[in-house]
Amino acid sequence: MSPQALIEARGLHKYYTIKTGMFEPNQSLQALSGASFDLYAGQTLAVVGESGCGKSTLARLLTMIEQPTAGQLSLDGIDLGSANQKEVAKKLRQTIQMVFQDPFGSLNPRQKVGDILQEPLIINTDLNASQRRDRVLELMRRVGLLDEHIHRYPHMFSGGQRQRIAIARALILKPKIVVLDEPVSALDVSIQAQVLNLLIELQQDLGLAYVFISHDLSVVRHIADQVLVMYLGKPVEQGMSEAVFSNPQHPYTQALLSATPQANTDRKRKRIRLTGELPSPLNPPTGCSFHPRCQNAVAQCKTTAPVMAQYEDVSVACLLVN
Amino acid sequence: MALLEITNLTVEFATAHGSLRAVDRVSLSLDAGDIVAIVGESGSGKSVAMLALMGLLPWTATITADRMSFDGKDLLTMNPKQRRAIIGKDISMIFQEPMTSLNPCFNVEYQISEVLAQHFGGKRRSYKPRVIELLKKVGIPAPETRLKAYPHQLSGGMSQRVMIAMMIACEPKLLIADEPTTALDVTIQAQILELLVELQKANGMALVLITHDMAVVAETADRVVVQYAGQQVEQRSVIELFNNPRHPYTEALLSALPEYAKEKTLNAIPGVVPGQLDRPVGCLFNPRCEYAQDLCRQQPPQKSEGVLCHYPLPLKAGSNSHTEVIL
Ligand SMILES: Nc1ncnc2c1ncn2[C@@H]1O[C@H](COP(=O)(O)OP(=O)(O)OP(=O)(O)O)[C@@H](O)[C@H]1O
Ligand SMILES: Nc1ncnc2c1ncn2[C@@H]1O[C@H](COP(=O)(O)OP(=O)(O)OP(=O)(O)O)[C@@H](O)[C@H]1O
Ligand code: SF4
Ligand SMILES: [Mg+2]
Ligand SMILES: [Mg+2]
Numbered sequence: 001m002s003p004q005a006l007i008e009a010r011g012l013h014k015y016y017t018i019k020t021g022m023f024e025p026n027q028s029l030q031a032l033s034g035a036s037f038d039l040y041a042g043q044t045l046a047v048v049g050e051s052g053c054g055k056s057t058l059a060r061l062l063t064m065i066e067q068p069t070a071g072q073l074s075l076d077g078i079d080l081g082s083a084n085q086k087e088v089a090k091k092l093r094q095t096i097q098m099v100f101q102d103p104f105g106s107l108n109p110r111q112k113v114g115d116i117l118q119e120p121l122i123i124n125t126d127l128n129a130s131q132r133r134d135r136v137l138e139l140m141r142r143v144g145l146l147d148e149h150i151h152r153y154p155h156m157f158s159g160g161q162r163q164r165i166a167i168a169r170a171l172i173l174k175p176k177i178v179v180l181d182e183p184v185s186a187l188d189v190s191i192q193a194q195v196l197n198l199l200i201e202l203q204q205d206l207g208l209a210y211v212f213i214s215h216d217l218s219v220v221r222h223i224a225d226q227v228l229v230m231y232l233g234k235p236v237e238q239g240m241s242e243a244v245f246s247n248p249q250h251p252y253t254q255a256l257l258s259a260t261p262q263a264n265t266d267r268k269r270k271r272i273r274l275t276g277e278l279p280s281p282l283n284p285p286t287g288c289s290f291h292p293r294c295q296n297a298v299a300q301c302k303t304t305a306p307v308m309a310q311y312e313d314v315s316v317a318c319l320l321v322n
Numbered sequence: 323m324a325l326l327e328i329t330n331l332t333v334e335f336a337t338a339h340g341s342l343r344a345v346d347r348v349s350l351s352l353d354a355g356d357i358v359a360i361v362g363e364s365g366s367g368k369s370v371a372m373l374a375l376m377g378l379l380p381w382t383a384t385i386t387a388d389r390m391s392f393d394g395k396d397l398l399t400m401n402p403k404q405r406r407a408i409i410g411k412d413i414s415m416i417f418q419e420p421m422t423s424l425n426p427c428f429n430v431e432y433q434i435s436e437v438l439a440q441h442f443g444g445k446r447r448s449y450k451p452r453v454i455e456l457l458k459k460v461g462i463p464a465p466e467t468r469l470k471a472y473p474h475q476l477s478g479g480m481s482q483r484v485m486i487a488m489m490i491a492c493e494p495k496l497l498i499a500d501e502p503t504t505a506l507d508v509t510i511q512a513q514i515l516e517l518l519v520e521l522q523k524a525n526g527m528a529l530v531l532i533t534h535d536m537a538v539v540a541e542t543a544d545r546v547v548v549q550y551a552g553q554q555v556e557q558r559s560v561i562e563l564f565n566n567p568r569h570p571y572t573e574a575l576l577s578a579l580p581e582y583a584k585e586k587t588l589n590a591i592p593g594v595v596p597g598q599l600d601r602p603v604g605c606l607f608n609p610r611c612e613y614a615q616d617l618c619r620q621q622p623p624q625k626s627e628g629v630l631c632h633y634p635l636p637l638k639a640g641s642n643s644h645t646e647v648i649l
Pocket of ligand 1: 016017018029030031049050051052053054055056057058281
């Protein structure tokens with residue numbers, strides 16, 4: 001029997017209603033249309049794409065901060081659409097945790113590290129004060145903080161250390177899944193490597209499943225098992241990391257990869273030029289959303305929206321590939 | 323004669339905890355058409371050094387230098403009025419945050435034509451065709467329709483382009499771009515970097531590119547300066563630096579890149595950059611350096627062969643001849 005997936009997402013959609021003016025009808029913004037994937041223990045799914053493509057929206061659905069407009073989501077075998085929403089959510093709050101990009105903004109500046117870390121334990125467990133302290137110290141050591149840091153405030157730490165605190169807080173309730181929204185984007189290269197190493201080590205030791213949101217493809221390539229590429233809220237390519245990186249099929253994935261600078265001095269690489277900017281999500285292009293910027297586009301791309309279909313090792317949504 | 327010549331620039335800030343040396347004896351020499359990148363971790367003094375050149379630091383900053391000249395003119399002895407005639411015209415700077423340098427209260431046409439009128443005289447309105455031409459040059463589609471747009475109505479990539487249009491309006495001889503693409507998506511980043519290089523080629527403009535992204539350096543610059551805690555630790559041609567880093571920090575920085583990783587665990591540099599209050603004795607990098615010896619913990623190193631280190635890494639055979647072709 002194959003193991004149970006920790007996350008099973010099927011056709012997740014999220015629409016936001018935007019008020020455009022007193023006399024105008026409200027508009028609907030499709031922040032996420034149709035994300036599907038399975039994620040297993042010990043695995044990392046990376047979600048990539050340009051600003052506004054729906055990465056954080058997906059993160060908010062997975063962490064139950066918001067509810068999907070349509071689609072099914074089960075976490076650890078429990079269907080979130082089931083009758084008793086509140087109870088399910090409470091039970092799962094310990095299963096899935098989140099780490100945000102900005103390590104400063106996400107930590108309460110008036111709380112000491114010890115209090116930040118033990119708060120989830122007070123709310124969600126029956127541990128007594130000394131048990132809580134033990135757990136807090138255990139995790140602080142685990143993420144490379146010193147015992148004496150327990151009485152310090154977040155502003156007394158460097159960016160990398162603050163991200164360690166945020167990771168410790170996410171792990172304090174022993175979750176199985178951690179959603180990491182740009183966890184290393186604000187960090188310098190040398191510190192970024194420290195934090196990535198910590199994440200990799202924790203995953204190996206604890207069997208954590210990661211949803212890793214990032215716009216840095218060199219980081220994604222290093223850390224991900226699976227990759228989900230999105231454009232304007234829609235998945236355009238999805239598959240095992242090796243397949244997507246070595247042989248990208250969707251023109252957008254190809255453009256994204258070729259726009260990513262590489263730290264080697266061989267400049268013969270030919271760039272695929274993406275012209276123009278992301279269209280407004282309030283007024284997405286007809287047909288394939290990518291067609292105005294796609295160098296392969298044909299007439300049909302303006303009228304027919306492609307759907308995700310298997311092609312070789314990956315799933316792709318492109319009329320010319322499928 | 324070099325276009326820009328800076329020798330031993332030092333900047334100290336007066337702070338509540340005493341004096342902070344943000345930039346420590348930095349030197350830089352640029353000819354027309356050069357692209358030099360300055361890299362280093364956050365707080366290494368990249369922005370402050372260039373702001374000192376522009377004369378844009380607050381009064382709490384004390385600036386000293388053995389030499390600071392532009393186009394043969396001595397910037398150190400120049401009076402403020404002479405300096406203003408150069409800054410903003412011959413030397414322009416694109417700032418880290420485009421939104422903070424575009425004025426939210428004025429539309430695109432006003433802001434660019436204002437710069438033109440200030441430097442070339444004449445009526446602001448007469449520059450409308452030139453503004454359209456500039457917007458076209460930086461790749462803004464249908465520029466006529468953007469003239470009346472306010473900064474908040476533009477996307478990040480668009481406002482960065484408007485910013486660049488404003489900065490190249492006076493056809494500067496030197497453009498300093500401080501993290502011009504950090505806040506942008508990679509596809510837009512690629513467009514903006516290409517644009518900067520195009521402008522540099524077309525006008526023979528010199529470009530200083532401040533960044534913390536080694537990959538951007540590899541793809542864009544000819545020469546690179548690596549800064550650590552306010553000091554220049556290594557300065558050389560890009561090809562040479564990437565293929566044969568001589569300073570232990572440069573080597574560590576490169577091998578920490580995921581792209582260079584040979585296994586799952588990355589080669590992280592232990593520890594953090596020293597702060598104002600925990601500056602180590604000797605070499606500033608010594609607590610994090612895997613090659614550090616006793617001497618490194620006692621005495622600050624002197625620069626030799628362009629490397630600030632007691633024990634520079636060996637020159638690889640053959641890499642020197644390679645360099646000569648490039649330089
Ligand atoms: N609460 C909301 N109400 C209305 N629109 C929203 C809301 N949250 C997000 N959006 C819109 O949904 C789209 C997707 O946003 P999302 O934050 O998921 O993007 P992202 O991929 O995380 O981008 P970034 O890389 O900039 O973080 C965007 O167009 C955004 O403006
Ligand atoms: N006005 C100021 N007063 C006091 N200290 C300052 C001031 N401006 C900058 N500094 C300090 O000078 C040092 C160098 O700062 P700088 O902004 O040049 O770093 P940077 O290399 O540009 O970093 P980043 O990559 O984060 O932009 C930092 O320690 C900073 O805190
Ligand atoms: S001087 Fe010593 S400590 Fe400093 S970089 Fe060189 S070897 Fe390392
Ligand atoms: Mg986001
Ligand atoms: Mg800076």
